[in-house]
Amino acid sequence: GQQVMQIPQYQHVQEGEDFTTYCNSSTTLSNIQWYKQRPGGHPVFLIQLVKSGEVKKQKRLTFQFGEAKKNSSLHITATQTTDVGTYFCAGPLSGSARQLTFGSGTQLTVLP
């Protein structure tokens, strides 16, 4: 079945360093979404990418959708302690209108 994989599983960075998480799907995706989940919290929607090669920025966060629409990345510039949490990518299940398949997430720790 469809799989969405994320690497790395864990990442520890010093505050001020950059961070990147990568998401790969076994199938072509019509779109990809990114969510952030703080420790003890619930997932919070960050962004959706739809077009091949699309790049979107939100302040220090840069999201990219691959040309083949099978991979995506999230890059955070100059991390802050408020960036701590787990970042998930999610793509729609093939043939489904609404089922999202989530990756297993990258847990980011920012050391002050």
Place this chain on the structure above:
Amino acid sequence: DTGVSQDPRHKITKRGQNVTFRCDPISEHNRLYWYRQTLGQGPEFLTYFQNEAQLEKSRLLSDRFSAERPKGSFSTLEIQRTEQGDSAMYLCASSLPPGQTLSYEQYFGPGTRLTVT
């Protein structure tokens, strides 16, 4: 607070018992989703409603699980004859009706943590 709410926040039950969780979506959202999340994993889709109609259900979902949304507002998720493997966080999410701006954005509730002993 106008966000998604879930009740109870925590539930401890013995194996074999039935449990029911409630989700109240954001009022103008007609789409409602249930997910299950275990430690170290992303949310796993369970089922989806548009208004009162249950439109999609995960093929992996056991028939011990049933969900309803009788009036198109709140929803309940029932697990019958609970097993230890059902221990997880059960998340509810809602989104705007199709065709509206940002209708793809899902707003998650705080979840119900189920522990089956």
